Amino acid sequence: MSEVEKRLELAGLNLPPAPLPGGMYTPVRPFGMRCAYLSGVACNLQGGETFEGKVGAELTLEQAEKAAEQCALNALAVLKANIGDLDRIASVVKLLGFVASANDFYAQPQVMNGASELLCLAFGDQIGKAARSAIGVNVLPGNVPVEIELIVELRD
Template sequence: MSTPEERMREMGIDLPDVVPPVASYVPTARTGSLVYTAGQVPMVKGELGVTGKVGAEVSPEEAAKQARICALNAIAALKAEVGELSRVVRIVKVVGFVASAPDFYGQPQVVNGASDLLAEVFGDAGKHARSAVGVAVLPHDVPVEVELIAEVQ
């Protein structure tokens, strides 16, 4: 069985640097065998590529791609905390926040962008409980933010 890092290489995914905090928090917090990531926004090399509300300025398909970037940033934070991703026993919970136009109801499909990546990288250990929440606005006017809880060895 391949490791999460090997699967990422096979998929052509490079793990980014950990997104530095933009306020008073840390990227991860560990208690016992659980690691909580801070909410991750779709930052790529220090830049936000997409802003706006899903269902208005941002399509659901583009928002799902942005959720995937958020999950990749969460994986980077997780790896920085535990060293090797093979130490991840399970992704326990994912919470996705979707900045939504008032008449947009497809939050679960947007957050699938994050969930699908986690399943691809971690296999069965990437299957998780989840909440997909529509909100009025997110930091920096991003369309989506994702946080996760992982059980580690």
Template sequence: MSAGTGAVEAKLAELGLTLPSVVPPLAAYQSAVRSGVYVYTSGQLPMVEGKLPVTGKVGGEVTPEEAKDLARICALNALAAVKSVAGDLDRIARVVKVVGFVASAHDFTGQPAVINGASELLGEVLGEKGVHARSAVGVMVLPLDAPVEVEVQVELVQD
């Protein structure tokens, strides 16, 4: 296989998914940075071709099921950000931590189920390497009125 189109991207294709282009930063930050063997992504919104498919609060304008699908998109965008600094997704030794933020209606308490969308995608794509620690946090509002935002920390195979 050619560089950058290894086993992980083959698995994405098998799942009917395509790695998107890296979402450009909305402010003064990088989409991902590498420090030693770790890559840290910035919070990834569920952008599709430069736009949010849905806006609003989960448990209000957005159903938990829609939000779970949006969390999958966030995880896919995070993988694109990781690839932008790692060069190849096959260099991922493991996903260490996922932090998910859910813009929640005042009485919504299903944040873990929403962020399962990101966790499940990482598991489907990376297998055991996708098993991670996680936080799922309810917040009042997210940038651009996004319903979900996900950040990921991965460990790379040593050079």
């Protein structure tokens, strides 16, 4: 078990099974000497908790933050399945978040705090605190409220 997984376990969190790709793409694409780009990852668990709808209409800010946290857990599961050991991650470089938002919902950055806080819990601030964008959109695939992408730097 990696140190990252031990920190999550101490917080009462476990990695879910890695979500399968929802289309014709690769979940993780390595590039350069030590980087990897993670395709979009949604917030639902296979056979488990689901989040649906727009934030500010069907979901509250608190529910959306929880959905963003689940996105980050799912993203870590995908990374583990593709790179092996999560301790290979030297830095979370970029977190890009999409939030399906009601027309009068403007707190997308607060929603994405759920993912950012999970990454900092897993890796510590030095590695887990990433550059970040939080973008409000009209709809996401499967009517999920949150989807994230990551760029990570890997250790040799």
